[in-house]
Amino acid sequence: MESLQGLAIGFKEIFSMYNMLVIFAGSMIGTVVGALPGLGPSAGIALMLPLTFSMPVNSALCLLVGVYMGTMYGGRITSILINTPGDAPAIMTAIDGYPLMIQGKGGLALGISAFSSFAGGFFGLLVLVFGAPVVTRIAVNFGPHEYFMLMVMGLCTISLLAGKSILKAIFMSLFGFLIGMIGSDYVSGFVRFAFTPELIEGVDFVAIIIGLYGIGEVLINIEKSVRLDLGKPAFKIKEFIPTKKDIAATSMPTLRGSVIGTLIGILPGAGGTIATFLSYAVEKKISKHPEKFGNGALEGVAAPEGANNASVPGALIPLVTLGIPGSGGTAIMLGALIMYGLRPGPLLMVESGNIVWAMIAGLIIANIMLLFSNILLIPVFINIIRLVQKYLSPIVAALCVLGAYSLNYGLFNVWVILVFGIIGYFMKKLQYPSGPLILSVVLAPLTENYFRQSLMISHGNYGAFFARPVSLGIFIVIVGAVAASIISKLMKKSKKQALAK
Amino acid sequence: MKIAERIFILFMGVFAAVIIKECSKLPIGSEYTIGPGFLPRFIAYAMLLISIMLLVKSFNKNKTDGKGKPFIVKAGFMRLISFFILLLLAVVSVDFVGMFIPLGIFMILIFKFVERYSWLSSVKVSVVSVIVFYFIFKVWLGVPIPGFSF
Numbered sequence: 001m002e003s004l005q006g007l008a009i010g011f012k013e014i015f016s017m018y019n020m021l022v023i024f025a026g027s028m029i030g031t032v033v034g035a036l037p038g039l040g041p042s043a044g045i046a047l048m049l050p051l052t053f054s055m056p057v058n059s060a061l062c063l064l065v066g067v068y069m070g071t072m073y074g075g076r077i078t079s080i081l082i083n084t085p086g087d088a089p090a091i092m093t094a095i096d097g098y099p100l101m102i103q104g105k106g107g108l109a110l111g112i113s114a115f116s117s118f119a120g121g122f123f124g125l126l127v128l129v130f131g132a133p134v135v136t137r138i139a140v141n142f143g144p145h146e147y148f149m150l151m152v153m154g155l156c157t158i159s160l161l162a163g164k165s166i167l168k169a170i171f172m173s174l175f176g177f178l179i180g181m182i183g184s185d186y187v188s189g190f191v192r193f194a195f196t197p198e199l200i201e202g203v204d205f206v207a208i209i210i211g212l213y214g215i216g217e218v219l220i221n222i223e224k225s226v227r228l229d230l231g232k233p234a235f236k237i238k239e240f241i242p243t244k245k246d247i248a249a250t251s252m253p254t255l256r257g258s259v260i261g262t263l264i265g266i267l268p269g270a271g272g273t274i275a276t277f278l279s280y281a282v283e284k285k286i287s288k289h290p291e292k293f294g295n296g297a298l299e300g301v302a303a304p305e306g307a308n309n310a311s312v313p314g315a316l317i318p319l320v321t322l323g324i325p326g327s328g329g330t331a332i333m334l335g336a337l338i339m340y341g342l343r344p345g346p347l348l349m350v351e352s353g354n355i356v357w358a359m360i361a362g363l364i365i366a367n368i369m370l371l372f373s374n375i376l377l378i379p380v381f382i383n384i385i386r387l388v389q390k391y392l393s394p395i396v397a398a399l400c401v402l403g404a405y406s407l408n409y410g411l412f413n414v415w416v417i418l419v420f421g422i423i424g425y426f427m428k429k430l431q432y433p434s435g436p437l438i439l440s441v442v443l444a445p446l447t448e449n450y451f452r453q454s455l456m457i458s459h460g461n462y463g464a465f466f467a468r469p470v471s472l473g474i475f476i477v478i479v480g481a482v483a484a485s486i487i488s489k490l491m492k493k494s495k496k497q498a499l500a501k
Numbered sequence: 502m503k504i505a506e507r508i509f510i511l512f513m514g515v516f517a518a519v520i521i522k523e524c525s526k527l528p529i530g531s532e533y534t535i536g537p538g539f540l541p542r543f544i545a546y547a548m549l550l551i552s553i554m555l556l557v558k559s560f561n562k563n564k565t566d567g568k569g570k571p572f573i574v575k576a577g578f579m580r581l582i583s584f585f586i587l588l589l590l591a592v593v594s595v596d597f598v599g600m601f602i603p604l605g606i607f608m609i610l611i612f613k614f615v616e617r618y619s620w621l622s623s624v625k626v627s628v629v630s631v632i633v634f635y636f637i638f639k640v641w642l643g644v645p646i647p648g649f650s651f
Contacts, residue, residue: 054642167551167558174548175513178520178541185537192537193523222584222615223577390618391626394611397588398604402634405600406644414592426509429572448540455534 003129007364010357019062020365022055026063027366027373030070035078035385036392040087041071041329042434043213047396049206049336050403057340057355062362064336068329069121069366072272072309073374076113077381080106080301089272089308092280096293096300103296107239110378112246112298113305116254118371120306123258124265124313125364128320132349132356135321139346144453145465147345149474151447154324155440156478157267160485161274162433172427173436179203180444187452198412205335207404208441211417212434214400216424218393240375250302253283257306264307265314265327272311272327276304313363320348320356325442328435334442505572506559514552520545580615587611599648605631 014023026048033044044067052060075090080097093113100109142150159169182193183202194200242250257279264275283303284293293300315327323344325331337344342352349356374381400421404413427434458464466472520541527538573581587610591603605627612623638644 051642167555171548171551171555174544177544178548181541188537190527190537192527192541193520219581223573223581225580394608395630398608398630398634401592401604402638405646406638406642409645411595430506430509452534460533
């Protein structure tokens with residue numbers, strides 16, 4: 001009941017023509033950004049952030065969640081049409097989506113994937129709407145000890161799950177932590193590592209993400225000079241609308257994908273990519289016709305798409321209830337919440353419940369808009385992608401420069417985006433994951449504060465972290481996760497060596 | 502590929518070393534709790550240690566790893582460096598001629614000489630983009646961006 005009341009307030013908050021247009025624009029931009037290889041949800045949100053500064057908070061969040069959800073829909077378009085995934089979670093969609101396209105069923109693949117994306121998003125939103133208040137009720141009783149442990153858990157899981165090498169992920173996490181600590185330490189009054197006066201306030205988080213995801217991706221695209229040949233696919237509207245039989249055949253895979261997506265989304269660091277891989281593997285394993293997978297199985301399109309879109313609301317659950325982001329995209333959302341003057345954590349839903357519910361309502365409306373637009377406007381999207389991708393890199397670079405300048409009306413942040421652009425380029429080329437870096441930049445000041453508070457409360461006694469049952473429980477989970485991850489990596493390595501022999 | 506990775510790790514390692522040096526100016530503890538130098542020092546040491554481990558790993562890797570797979574091919578490097586230098590020049594000239602003109606010229610030059618489009622389409626797309634940016638940032642968002650102050 002409390003959830004439904006909250007949701008009603010949320011809808012009331014955002015129900016205006018302006019907000020509807022903002023959500024629609026965000027969804028459309030997100031779909032195009034998601035479809036363009038190299039640009040994913042993080043880049044989409046990062047590029048839109050500077051545009052939201054002059055908006056009311058509700059509208060700004062509506063735009064960002066519209067973009068976030070839109071990118072999840074967009075990735076599948078180029079996956080199915082030309083076997084080129086727009087983003088990492090859409091890789092699995094290409095495996096069966098493109099064979100369907102070759103067989104002349106591209107319209108059906110796009111239609112089914114849109115329906116599954118909608119269903120996955122809807123399922124995840126249901127869990128978010130009814131689950132978030134429950135988690136919040138538990139989390140408001142947490143103290144700084146528990147919060148510190150939760151933050152450590154978030155950083156550990158993202159380091160364990162992001163990328164192929166744990167060492168590289170930890171390396172990036174530590175780098176992000178140090179970047180997050182630059183500037184004034186408001187508790188002690190010391191200024192740390194401020195090599196220029198502009199750094200006294202710290203490195204602007206938005207400048208970092210614009211550099212990493214904007215300039216960094218542009219440099220990669222310029223180097224590779226990727227051009228998508230979208231051809232001129234001639235689809236009729238009715239081809240996008242699946243029959244009852246198709247929907248019935250894909251309903252269970254979609255549901256299973258949605259459950260997997262939501263659960264994986266909640267885990268910090270796991271995100272949509274792992275959810276799609278897992279849901280595809282599950283479907284193939286339980287299918288009566290596993291040989292069809294890879295050759296145009298509709299289930300192979302439906303399950304990953306459901307999982308992908310369910311992971312977005314899933315990742316928002318730890319963000320709005322605990323203040324811990326579940327993915328790179330939600331880490332940027334957390335930074336945005338802080339910039340809008342909100343205090344992420346369990347009190348967020350108590351102190352700023354209206355805004356949180358407005359954001360969730362915005363997601364629901366975006367999900368509905370995206371279903372229709374991704375069925376009715378596919379030809380429009382294809383034409384926009386064809387036009388935009390030709391001129392993308394310099395325009396995005398100029399947008400990044402303008403966005404960075406508008407952060408504090410000076411050139412310092414423009415230099416910051418150029419530096420982080422180079423770092424982002426090297427990270428991408430050398431396969432260093434960016435998720436742990438972003439998460440650490442956001443969580444570093446919070447983690448340090450909770451650590452300090454915990455020690456103050458317990459008069460400098462480090463044992464207090466293990467004397468409180470919840471804190472100890474989280475610590476055991478962290479140790480278990482680290483041990484499981486190391487064992488699984490070692491097992492994989494020995495298996496590989498055995499196979500090589 | 503390996504050389505590029507080593508340079509990247511070295512850069513990160515130097516960053517960690519600088520932080521460790523700076524941390525010596527900060528107190529590690531205060532009454533009952535940690536000081537401003539505690540976590541950065543601890544983390545910078547960990548980062549330095551991992552950078553050494555990654556560096557050693559890059560030397561220990563199978564020698565055929567990455568062989569024949571250059572970090573960047575010559576054509577890609579030329580595109581990349583031209584793009585970055587032009588972007589740098591555009592940023593440097595902001596103080597002299599404002600924001601929009603250098604960004605417009607930057608886009609025209611990239612379209613024409615890096616992306617190899619015709620002069621007409623390069624100028625057309627750049628001018629339209631600059632006008633759109635002007636309306637978004639200066640008119641809609643009210644950002645005091647230098648240039649086009651009429």
